[in-house]
Amino acid sequence: MTISPREHDFHAARRRLEAKPKSARSKLGSLEDAVARVEDGDHLALGGCLYSRTPLALVWALLRRRPRGLTFSRNLMCYEGEWGMVSGAVDKVVTSWMGIGLPWGLSRIQREFVESGRVAFEEWSHLGLGLRYRAAAMGVPFLPSLTMLGSDLMDVGGSRTIQCPYTGQTLHAVPALFPEVALLHVQRADRLGNCQIDGYPHMDADIARAAATVLVTAEEIVPEDEIRAHPDRTVIPGFMVDALAHVPYGSYPHECYGAYDAEPDHFTAYVDGILQRGAAGVADYLEKYVYAPSRHSDYLALFGDTRMTDAAARARMLTT
Amino acid sequence: MSATVNELLAVMGARELRDDTTVFTGVGAPMMASVLAQRTHAPRLTMMVEGGVIGPMWKPGELPISTNEMRAAYRAQMLPGISDAFLLAQRGFFDVGFIGGAQIDRHGNLNTSAIGSYARPKVRLPGSGGANDIISLCREVMILTVHEKRRFTERVDFVTSPGYLDGGDSRRRRGLLFGGVSRVITNLGIFGFEAESRRMQLLALHPGATVEQVQENTGFEVLVSPSLTTTTPPTDEELGILRMLDPRRQFIG
Numbered sequence: 001m002t003i004s005p006r007e008h009d010f011h012a013a014r015r016r017l018e019a020k021p022k023s024a025r026s027k028l029g030s031l032e033d034a035v036a037r038v039e040d041g042d043h044l045a046l047g048g049c050l051y052s053r054t055p056l057a058l059v060w061a062l063l064r065r066r067p068r069g070l071t072f073s074r075n076l077m078c079y080e081g082e083w084g085m086v087s088g089a090v091d092k093v094v095t096s097w098m099g100i101g102l103p104w105g106l107s108r109i110q111r112e113f114v115e116s117g118r119v120a121f122e123e124w125s126h127l128g129l130g131l132r133y134r135a136a137a138m139g140v141p142f143l144p145s146l147t148m149l150g151s152d153l154m155d156v157g158g159s160r161t162i163q164c165p166y167t168g169q170t171l172h173a174v175p176a177l178f179p180e181v182a183l184l185h186v187q188r189a190d191r192l193g194n195c196q197i198d199g200y201p202h203m204d205a206d207i208a209r210a211a212a213t214v215l216v217t218a219e220e221i222v223p224e225d226e227i228r229a230h231p232d233r234t235v236i237p238g239f240m241v242d243a244l245a246h247v248p249y250g251s252y253p254h255e256c257y258g259a260y261d262a263e264p265d266h267f268t269a270y271v272d273g274i275l276q277r278g279a280a281g282v283a284d285y286l287e288k289y290v291y292a293p294s295r296h297s298d299y300l301a302l303f304g305d306t307r308m309t310d311a312a313a314r315a316r317m318l319t320t
Numbered sequence: 321m322s323a324t325v326n327e328l329l330a331v332m333g334a335r336e337l338r339d340d341t342t343v344f345t346g347v348g349a350p351m352m353a354s355v356l357a358q359r360t361h362a363p364r365l366t367m368m369v370e371g372g373v374i375g376p377m378w379k380p381g382e383l384p385i386s387t388n389e390m391r392a393a394y395r396a397q398m399l400p401g402i403s404d405a406f407l408l409a410q411r412g413f414f415d416v417g418f419i420g421g422a423q424i425d426r427h428g429n430l431n432t433s434a435i436g437s438y439a440r441p442k443v444r445l446p447g448s449g450g451a452n453d454i455i456s457l458c459r460e461v462m463i464l465t466v467h468e469k470r471r472f473t474e475r476v477d478f479v480t481s482p483g484y485l486d487g488g489d490s491r492r493r494r495g496l497l498f499g500g501v502s503r504v505i506t507n508l509g510i511f512g513f514e515a516e517s518r519r520m521q522l523l524a525l526h527p528g529a530t531v532e533q534v535q536e537n538t539g540f541e542v543l544v545s546p547s548l549t550t551t552t553p554p555t556d557e558e559l560g561i562l563r564m565l566d567p568r569r570q571f572i573g
Contacts, residue, residue: 015425049371049388075402076388076449097449100349101385103570106446114444121444123433125452126370127410130403146410147453150482150494152438161495170495200372200388200399255389262389318382318390 001115003157010141013178034215034243035062038110045179047204050076055183057250082109086282092120132177144160144171182211186271189218193241196233199257208236217250261314323554325507325573331554341415350418370450374398409457415456421465426540428483428501431476455481460502467506468493472538484518496548524549
């Protein structure tokens with residue numbers, strides 16, 4: 001039974017949100033200012049899914065502050081979860097699946113840290129975790145569902161069942177998950193934090209509603225009029241957002257729909273480092289890619305313009 | 321043409337899909353099977369994948385590695401959020417759920433979580449992903465997997481995704497009123513589940529495979545259907561389509 005009661009305390013979460021300023025002011029600031037809002041021990045929900053629209057720039061800036069005691073939750077956890085484990089920032093991971101993808105095999109880092117008990121691993125089904133964010137987004141302590149019933153996953157997080165008051169049917173009462181902080185990357189926002197997402201929306205809109213503090217990076221900051229010209233495309237209203245930073249290639253080398261493709265060759269090189277040196281391979285990678293570059297643009301420079309331009313061209317080919 | 325293991329799985333999987341239906345498909349062999357079905361006998365089959373993608377028309381040579389990438393969404397009809405995609409299955413819109421390999425037991429329960437004790441596993445596996453949801457929420461589920469003794473075990477160490485649980489009506493008694501595993505398709509044959517006991521039962525052998533070979537590669541007693549049949553080998557047309565879709569043989573091996 002690993003679920004923390006504060007994760008589904010809808011009353012406390014509501015009070016916290018009521019007390020929060022919701023000004024239509026500019027939220028625009030630096031990446032460093034955004035992540036300064038994260039405190040040790042916080043539960044951070046990461047947007048995107050696997051290697052798509054991962055808030056990698058926010059994770060990058062966060063890890064540079066050497067945080068401790070964090071929980072990372074994400075529907076499908078990619079290697080940002082490994083960074084959290086190896087850097088010592090994360091002591092609990094909440095997800096439905098961890099790895100990069102079939103060609104890269106099992107996550108050696110997940111195996112090392114979870115098998116030894118150094119990091120707590122709380123597993124939900126994909127929809128189960130989605131409904132945890134959805135319940136929180138709706139401001140209720142749980143949502144009834146048919147998923148996960150009868151499986152051993154019910155015991156992992158301490159799930160309970162309820163009897164439907166109308167039909168008598170047994171249902172999974174999926175507990176809400178109210179994270180302290182949401183980390184999200186979107187294609188465009190105006191300076192007030194009104195966010196638009198292209199392509200698959202993943203779970204970002206629910207996570208923004210569920211979290212106490214919402215930190216966003218955007219590929220592009222557009223004039224307010226451009227948002228007003230297409231308000232149907234806005235999925236996160238500005239009043240939900242606490243801090244916004246303009247970070248082109250803010251998910252790279254993960255993909256951002258329509259903007260750039262992922263870099264599977266880079267993933268392979270990263271995994272090769274782990275196959276050769278285990279967690280030290282990740283530590284070396286973090287040293288080179290996270291701690292050494294002092295600005296995010298220096299991190300991107302390690303990949304080079306040609307690769308980034310090619311990734312953008314592939315994205316255009318795949319979405320037009 | 322002779323088929324690789326993955327080609328055999330894709331062909332046999334495709335043949336089990338019917339036209340005018342919907343399929344919630346995983347990546348790898350299930351994805352190849354679904355596209356092959358669309359391009360042969362099931363042109364009115366609609367696919368959905370876990371990343372929240374409905375009705376894609378994947379580009380030959382650019383098949384997706386994950387369900388959440390632009391290749392998976394290529395020429396899609398709709399991109400709902402991930403939770404909303406799964407909720408379509410909970411509502412009952414998906415005729416078939418199609419998932420890939422895992423540790424599986426005689427009642428069709430799947431383990432993709434941990435080998436050994438869950439708290440201190442010998443091998444920590446990636447986790448459920450959407451497999452638990454697909455197996456819980458689709459009208460029927462088909463599993464495509466390589467047939468190996470270490471995968472086919474008497475009882476899985478951990479039920480990540482519930483098949484028929486302890487057999488009989490135990491799945492229904494635990495609140496899963498709908499669905500169930502209808503087929504397990506391997507490189508040796510096609511299996512169903514006996515109506516009463518809900519134990520795995522061999523329905524058909526692929527050409528060249530024998531009952532003895534199936535038993536040798538299975539960690540529990542294999543029930544054999546009294547009307548055991550043999551499948552038709554993959555045709556040149558089927559293999560040709562798969563090789564056109566995957567010219568670099570990333571998925572078909």
